[in-house]
Structure formats: C-alpha cells, structure tokens
Amino acid sequence: MENKMDLLSLLEYVDPSYLDYQEWLNVGMALKQEGYTASDWEDWSRRDGQRYHPGECFKKWTTFEGSGITGATITQMAKDNGWEPRIQRDDRELDWNDEIAAGNDDYVVIDKNWIEGMEISEPTNWNPVAELTRYLETLFDSTENVGYVTETYTIVDDKTGEIVHKPTKGAWDRTAGQLIEQLNQCNGDIGAVFGDYKPEAGAWIRFNPLDGKGIKNDNVTEFRYALVESDNMDLEKQNAILRELELPIAALVYSGKRSIHAIVKVDADNYDEYRKRVDYLYNVCKKNGLNIDKQNRNPSRLSRMPGIERNGKKQFIIDTNIGKPNWEEWHEWIEGVNDDLPDPESLTDYWDHMPELAPPLIEGVLRQGHKLLMAGPSKAGKSFALIGLSIAIAEAKKWLGWQCTQGKVLYVNLELDRASALHRFKDVYSALGLQPNNIDNIDIWNLRGKTVPMDKLAPKLIRRAQKKNYIAVIIDPIYKVLTGDENSADQMAHFTNQFDKIATELGSSVIYCHHHSKGTQGGKKSMDRASGSGVFARDPDALIDLVELELTEDLIKQQEGNAAATIYANAIKQANFNYFDEHVGLDDQQSVSQMNTHAKNILDANTLAHVESEINKAVDSIRNRSAWRVEGTLREYAKFPPVNMWFEYPIHKIDDIGILKDIDPEGDSPPWKKNFTKKKSPEDRKQEQKESLEMAYESCTIDEVVTLDALADFMGVTEKTVRNRIKSHGGFWINNGEVGRIPDKKGKEKVE
Incomplete structure (x- = not known):
C-alpha cells in the first residue's frame, strides 16, 4: 500500500x-x-x-x-x-532548448496555511442610500453610465437541486450623477430609483462604465476595474488575503453569502491590455490561495450591489481605496516582493563566530565561487591561457606561477570548432609535459554556431551543470554572447549579472576573458584596459590583465646567441665531457662562434648537422614568441607583483631568469624619461602625427567604414584633434563623420 x-x-x-x-x-x-x-x-x-x-x-x-x-x-x-x-x-537528458522554469514561489506573497483571518461585520447604522451613494462616487464619474440589475429569473441547479436566482440584463440608461441625485431624493426607498428587488435574490451592479447602449464588453467605455471573487473559503480568510496582497482595491463588498467582491483597479487602456492584466491578477491571486471564478474576467461582469439585503443578510461595503493606490505601484511591488534578497544581518551575531571564507581556487588570486576576468589584446594567447588554467585545476598544478586547487572544470568553447578545441587541449598537455592523469575532470561544451545571448545561455548552462560539481566554469570568449552596448554601464551590469547567477546556482567560480580597448595600454591601470564600460573591470573579484612587452632587436639576438651556445655546450658535454671540462672556458660558453669551433672539433658530421637543426628551431621559436606582463586587481587578496612571461605557442612560460623585468610596455616609460626626452622639431612632430594618422586609418579599416570616432578612440585623442590632423595631412576626406583616402593628389579634399 x-x-x-x-x-x-x-x-x-x-x-x-x-x-x-x-x-x-x-x-x-x-x-x-x-x-x-x-x-x-x-x-x-x-x-x-x-x-x-x-x-x-x-x-x-x-x-x-x-x-x-x-x-x-x-x-x-x-x-x-x-x-x-x-x-x-x-x-533526464536535456535538450538545447531546455530552460529553467520559474519556481512555484513566483509572486507568492503570503503563506495561505498560516494566514490569520480578518473578521468582517455588518454596519451598525444600516443606511442603504449611503452605501449605494458611496459605491457610485468611488467607482464612477458623474457623467458615466452605470449598469445594474434588480429583476431575476429562477433555475434549478443540476448539482445541488437548489433554486437559483439569475439576473436579467437589467438597465444601463442613467449616469452615476443622475442615480446619486435620485437617491438623495428617494427618502430611503432605493427601489424607487433602481426598481424593487427580491429579498431572497439581492441585486447586482456593473463596476465598469457603459456607453448607454448595452451591457456587452463592446459597451464598456473604460476598462478601469476587474472583479476578484473567491467563494470557497472562510470569509475572514478571504478578507485577510485580499488585504495582505495589497491589491489596489477601489471597493470591497460583502456579497451577502459566501464571498467578498473586490473591485480592483486595473486601469487598462483597451480590452487587450485589460485581458492581460486580469490574467496576471488572477494568477497572483491563485498562487496566494484565492481560487478565482474565471467567469468574472469580463469587464462588463456584474458584481453584488451594496445597500441591498439578500436572503436576510446585508450586501454592504467593507472598505474602499485600500492596498496600493494604483495598478502600476501594485505591479511593481508584486514583481519585487519575491526578489530572493537576503535580510540584513547584525554584525554582533557573527563577531565571535565569523563564517569561513571560501577556499582558494587559484592560490593568492581567486576563491572558489568567485569571478575572474582575463583581459588582453589579440595574439596574447588568452584562450591558450584559459585552457592551461583548465588543465592546472584538473591536475592540481600551477598556473602562471599560482597553485590551483584540484576539481572538475567546464570549459565553454564559443569560438573554435569542436575538433580544433579538442586538439588544443591535447597540444597544451603535451607542451606542458603533463600526463593526462585526470582528464575526466575536464568537460568541454562546444557551442560554436549555437550561441545565444548570455541571459539565455546562463539558465541552460546552469541546468546542464547542476549535478556535475564543477569547481570552475570557464567561458571563452564573452564577445560571442555579449548583447547590448558594451560602453553602457546599465546594459553591461545586466550582462555581468549572469555570471553571478551561474556562480550562485552552481557554487563554482566563473572565469571569462575580454579584449582590450584600442590604442596603447602601457600607461593605463590594469582595470582600465578592458574594452567598454568600467563595469567589466570592476565587476569580477579578480582581474588578470596581459600587456605586451616590446622586445628590441638586440635583446632578441642576445637570446638567440644564448640558446645556440647552450645547445652547442650540451651536445659537446654529451659527446665528450672531458674535452668540455678541459678546453671550453666560461668566455667560450658566451660566444656562439667559439662554441661552433669546439663543436666542429668534437662532433661528427651527422651529430653536428642535428645540433645545428636544433639551433635553427630554437632561433625560430625565439623569433616567434612574444613577451607579456601579467598585472592584476584583486578583491580578496593583496595585490601581487607583476609576472613576466613568454608566450611560446601554445603555452605561457614564466620568465624565471628575469630577462623581461626591465622592459616597459609601450607608453609606460618612467616619469624622468617622459619629462626629459629630447625635444622634437616641428617637422619631426608633424611627420610623427602624419604617420600616426595613417597607421590609425589602416588599423580601423578592419571595420570597413572608418569614422572620426574610431580614429579618435584608436589614437587616444579628441575628434577635434583628428580633424586638425586630417586637414594638416591633406590626404584624407571627411563626410558626415566618415573618413576616407583621397584617390590622388589632385583630388579635392571633402569637408563636412
């Protein structure tokens, strides 16, 4: 059983x-x-x-x-x-189009199982004229036609066998002002105004104004009110729930039997909007314990008329103008009441028992459950760095010098085709010299060609990852799911909030990368280099920024010489260590030509050819690698000293020797150099500005149409400065903010 x-x-x-x-x-x-x-x-x-x-x-x-x-x-x-x-x-297995459905607690304001009833009581001084007048004055303008019914016919209820009184179409030929005037002159005989009603049946009134031609929905002139009625619970509970919901109620009327009629302000502009608002209203009421009679949806619906007696009980106004003052304020309140925000906490409750901090994911940089942004220009190898981070977390290894905690990682690949992404992981493993002992800790979600905006992707990602126990989610790159204007703080705040949702729902760190703005970056702080709104840099808990170091030809040649000399030395040691020990001095080891001579003395032709091939590979590698400085802005940890590294495809290697420590990024010269550089002649400055303009123009052609705004952004100057330089250059035209080259020297410069 x-x-x-x-x-x-x-x-x-x-x-x-x-x-x-x-x-x-x-x-x-x-x-x-x-x-x-x-x-x-x-x-x-x-x-x-x-x-x-x-x-x-x-x-x-x-x-x-x-x-x-x-x-x-x-x-x-x-x-x-x-x-x-x-x-x-x-x-179950999830489909791409699956989304996380809204929870059952949406729009739930009260717990109906714990609500305390609120008693209603009949008026002590019964005045039907005053009841009706108050109702008319509350709901209608004096010039609006009012529909009402006092005549009935009877039917037998098939379910209960009871005799039921049903309203006729009634009347709709007088305005609220006319009815109020006649009520004031009737000496308490409301039947003389509305017509006599049957005491066992009561009477009805329509709560929306009519055009005086009929009682259908088409005859409603203002879609001002909706009827909320629930007749299947205690009256006291109905009264309490209606008030707890803060409904914008114009009039609350006791029906004389099992229900309370709430005339709720919906203030719709037309019938379509009225239907939508009533559907929303009824949905909220149902979720909070009021099962509404769906037949009450119509704007021309009848409600119980106050000031009337029904089968020995009075139909009367319980209250008027309660709850929120209008639909807009109530709608805003009900949307915000289930915001899932925590309550404020007193520091005294935790002073002696502080909660434990989240454990580190990347030692000294990022805690578990927090967010990290990697920013850098193109060709910095950001994707390879993030693949390296995935591997470091999976294998509990160091990443850029920082120890990582071991755990499962989800790498969301938005840019590469599936095969390329898989190959990259294997290539990085090989380049790092690591055995794939824990590759089951890495999941790759390949979404190239299937991406959706981040606010749509986040719930899909959460659904798929919910039971995977990922310690980190890496999203690469975010421009594929970026929506809105990246320079708009409001729109980017909404965008980055999606990362908070992922981190909160999954309890995992969220790591993503973004590109630098145009122009040189050396003179900027790390948090000011990322493109777009400052929200990007200020939102994450850790910002890792890569800026390129400019290598001189002398330094490159020095590295090539050191590499060649080292390869020669190792080959000589392996062939004849005694010869190396006796004949190769320290000065010789610093000279490529001397080491070449020693190699020729001791190595056979095949070995020498192999060594020279290895030297050529090393020289190519040095020529193809780039140098980078990693800086950061951290929220949870102290600022770390800059980390210098080489990007040797496909991995980044720390500069342990210190070759790069004295190199400044472009635009980052020390103050004494900036202040005391040799003064340039006017001709030199003009030529430099000319070359700068030409370079900026060529770089901006990637966007097809070159604009003043783009040039100003790239060059780091104002649009006015760009205009002056174009005029001085003489080889460009401007038209409505667009910039182009003049075809030949004889062409006339176009101006705005």
Missing part, C-alpha cells in the same frame, strides 16, 4: 476549503479510483469546517463509478500548492 500512503501525504498539501465543489468531488473520485476508502476522503474533508457535513462523503462515494479521474489529479493539485517530486526534471 505504498501508493496509498503517498497519495494521503500529497493531500497534506491540498486544503479542501480552497477547492470548489467539482474539485472536491474530483479528489473523492481519484481516491476511489486508486483504491482508497470513503473514510480517507471523509477525514481529509473535515479540514473544511464551514462546508463539511458528516456522512456526505459516504453518500457521494457510491456514485463514483468509471469517472476516469485518477491519482494524477491529486498529484497536480499538490504540485500547484508547493509539493515537489523527489526526482527532479534535471535527471
């Missing part, structure tokens, strides 16, 4: 007082279909103290044959009320 116990547990989430009559019957039918007893249904139904009648369940039970309603009905009711199955959807 395991299933039986499961269904009864599900019914703990379903309150019978919130169900309508048919839904209550459906529960009974489902229980019988699944092998339960009438006693089970009876015990559950007792929770509805207002409508429960002893023995009624047993009478209905015998009629439930072949209904076709199963336990799935109860399961769905339980889900609608917060129950979640033990096995989540995450366990």
Whole structure:
C-alpha cells in the first residue's frame, strides 16, 4: 500500500476549503479510483469546517463509478500548492532548448496555511442610500453610465437541486450623477430609483462604465476595474488575503453569502491590455490561495450591489481605496516582493563566530565561487591561457606561477570548432609535459554556431551543470554572447549579472576573458584596459590583465646567441665531457662562434648537422614568441607583483631568469624619461602625427567604414584633434563623420 500512503501525504498539501465543489468531488473520485476508502476522503474533508457535513462523503462515494479521474489529479493539485517530486526534471537528458522554469514561489506573497483571518461585520447604522451613494462616487464619474440589475429569473441547479436566482440584463440608461441625485431624493426607498428587488435574490451592479447602449464588453467605455471573487473559503480568510496582497482595491463588498467582491483597479487602456492584466491578477491571486471564478474576467461582469439585503443578510461595503493606490505601484511591488534578497544581518551575531571564507581556487588570486576576468589584446594567447588554467585545476598544478586547487572544470568553447578545441587541449598537455592523469575532470561544451545571448545561455548552462560539481566554469570568449552596448554601464551590469547567477546556482567560480580597448595600454591601470564600460573591470573579484612587452632587436639576438651556445655546450658535454671540462672556458660558453669551433672539433658530421637543426628551431621559436606582463586587481587578496612571461605557442612560460623585468610596455616609460626626452622639431612632430594618422586609418579599416570616432578612440585623442590632423595631412576626406583616402593628389579634399 505504498501508493496509498503517498497519495494521503500529497493531500497534506491540498486544503479542501480552497477547492470548489467539482474539485472536491474530483479528489473523492481519484481516491476511489486508486483504491482508497470513503473514510480517507471523509477525514481529509473535515479540514473544511464551514462546508463539511458528516456522512456526505459516504453518500457521494457510491456514485463514483468509471469517472476516469485518477491519482494524477491529486498529484497536480499538490504540485500547484508547493509539493515537489523527489526526482527532479534535471535527471533526464536535456535538450538545447531546455530552460529553467520559474519556481512555484513566483509572486507568492503570503503563506495561505498560516494566514490569520480578518473578521468582517455588518454596519451598525444600516443606511442603504449611503452605501449605494458611496459605491457610485468611488467607482464612477458623474457623467458615466452605470449598469445594474434588480429583476431575476429562477433555475434549478443540476448539482445541488437548489433554486437559483439569475439576473436579467437589467438597465444601463442613467449616469452615476443622475442615480446619486435620485437617491438623495428617494427618502430611503432605493427601489424607487433602481426598481424593487427580491429579498431572497439581492441585486447586482456593473463596476465598469457603459456607453448607454448595452451591457456587452463592446459597451464598456473604460476598462478601469476587474472583479476578484473567491467563494470557497472562510470569509475572514478571504478578507485577510485580499488585504495582505495589497491589491489596489477601489471597493470591497460583502456579497451577502459566501464571498467578498473586490473591485480592483486595473486601469487598462483597451480590452487587450485589460485581458492581460486580469490574467496576471488572477494568477497572483491563485498562487496566494484565492481560487478565482474565471467567469468574472469580463469587464462588463456584474458584481453584488451594496445597500441591498439578500436572503436576510446585508450586501454592504467593507472598505474602499485600500492596498496600493494604483495598478502600476501594485505591479511593481508584486514583481519585487519575491526578489530572493537576503535580510540584513547584525554584525554582533557573527563577531565571535565569523563564517569561513571560501577556499582558494587559484592560490593568492581567486576563491572558489568567485569571478575572474582575463583581459588582453589579440595574439596574447588568452584562450591558450584559459585552457592551461583548465588543465592546472584538473591536475592540481600551477598556473602562471599560482597553485590551483584540484576539481572538475567546464570549459565553454564559443569560438573554435569542436575538433580544433579538442586538439588544443591535447597540444597544451603535451607542451606542458603533463600526463593526462585526470582528464575526466575536464568537460568541454562546444557551442560554436549555437550561441545565444548570455541571459539565455546562463539558465541552460546552469541546468546542464547542476549535478556535475564543477569547481570552475570557464567561458571563452564573452564577445560571442555579449548583447547590448558594451560602453553602457546599465546594459553591461545586466550582462555581468549572469555570471553571478551561474556562480550562485552552481557554487563554482566563473572565469571569462575580454579584449582590450584600442590604442596603447602601457600607461593605463590594469582595470582600465578592458574594452567598454568600467563595469567589466570592476565587476569580477579578480582581474588578470596581459600587456605586451616590446622586445628590441638586440635583446632578441642576445637570446638567440644564448640558446645556440647552450645547445652547442650540451651536445659537446654529451659527446665528450672531458674535452668540455678541459678546453671550453666560461668566455667560450658566451660566444656562439667559439662554441661552433669546439663543436666542429668534437662532433661528427651527422651529430653536428642535428645540433645545428636544433639551433635553427630554437632561433625560430625565439623569433616567434612574444613577451607579456601579467598585472592584476584583486578583491580578496593583496595585490601581487607583476609576472613576466613568454608566450611560446601554445603555452605561457614564466620568465624565471628575469630577462623581461626591465622592459616597459609601450607608453609606460618612467616619469624622468617622459619629462626629459629630447625635444622634437616641428617637422619631426608633424611627420610623427602624419604617420600616426595613417597607421590609425589602416588599423580601423578592419571595420570597413572608418569614422572620426574610431580614429579618435584608436589614437587616444579628441575628434577635434583628428580633424586638425586630417586637414594638416591633406590626404584624407571627411563626410558626415566618415573618413576616407583621397584617390590622388589632385583630388579635392571633402569637408563636412
């Protein structure tokens, strides 16, 4: 009977007082279909103290044959009320288009199971004229036509056998001002104004103004109000929930029976907007325990008229103008009420018991669960560096000199085709000289040609990664998923917030790379080099920035000589160590020509040819490598000293010898050099500016259309300066901010 116990547990989430009559019957039918007893249904139904009648369940039970309603009905009711199955959807294989659905707690303001009822009471001084006048003055302008009904006809309810009074079309020929005037003159006889009504039936009124020609939706002139009514729970609970929801209620009216009618301000401009707002309103109400009668959606719907008696009970106004003042403020409030933000905390609660800091992911640089941005220009090998970081985390090795914690990594490849990405990982492993002992720690998500904006990608990534226990997620590069203007702080804040979502949901670090802005970077701080809004540099917890070091020809030749001499020395030692020890002095070891002579003396022709081939490879490698300085801005750790390194395809190597320590990046000369450089002649400066303009123009042609703005950005000057230099140059034209070359010397310069 395991299933039986499961269904009864599900019914703990379903309150019978919130169900309508048919839904209550459906529960009974489902229980019988699944092998339960009438006693089970009876015990559950007792929770509805207002409508429960002893023995009624047993009478209905015998009629439930072949209904076709199963336990799935109860399961769905339980889900609608917060129950979640033990096995989540995450366990199945996910498709590319899967997204994380909104949780059941969206728009939930109150816990309906804990809400305390709020009593309503009839007016002590009953004044029907005052009730009706107050209602009309609250809801209508004096010139607006009002629809109402006092005449009824009767039918027999098929379900209960009761006689039900139904309203006729009624009247709609007078304005609110006319009705109020006549009420003031009727001496308390409201029947003389609206017509006599049947006390057992009561009367109705339409809450939206009409055009005086009819009572259909087409006759509604202002889509001002919507009706919220729920007649399947205690009146006190209805009253409490309506108020807790802060609904912008214009009038709250007791119907004289089982429900309260809330006339809610929706202030829609047209019927389509009215429908959307009412759907939204009803959805919020349902999630907070009010099961709304969907027939009340229409803007021409009737509501109960206050100032009327119905079967011995009064229909009266409970309150007016409560909750938020209008739809806009309420909508903003309900959207923000489930913001999932934590409550403020008192420092005294934690002073002596501080929470543990997140453990490091990259020692001295980044903690687990935090964000890191790598910024640098093209050809800096950023992707190779991030692949190297993936491997360092997987194998618990050092990365750029920093020890990494071991764990699983997800590398999100947005740029390379699948084969190239896989080959790169193997190439980097080989270049690092590492055995692939822990490659099961690395997952690669290849998304080239399938990328979507970051706010769409984030939930898909979270869904796929949720049970993988990744310690780091690396996204390379972000320009593939970048949306909006990268110079807009607002838009980029929204963009970078997606990284926070990933880090929070997965508990993993998020690492991504971005490119530098145009122009020289040496004179800038590390956080000012990344392209676009400063949000990029100030959002992550750690910023790793790469700036290129300019190598002189002398330094390159020195490195080539050192490499050649070292290769010669190693070959000579291996061939005849005694010869090396006796004949090769320290001065010889510093000279390529001397080492070449020694090599020819001791090595055979084949060995010598092999050595010279190795030297050629080493020289090529030196010629092809580039030099970089790594600087950083850290939030959790002290600033680290700059790290100098070489990028020798496909890996970065630390400059342990210190060859690069005295090289300054372009534009980063020390102050004494800047202040005391030799003064250039006017001709030299003019020529330099001319060459600078030409270089900037050639560089900007990558965007096809060259603009003043692009040139100014590249050169680091104002547009006015660019204009002056173009005018002085004489070889370019400007038209509406666009810049081009003049075809020949005779061409006339175009100007704006």
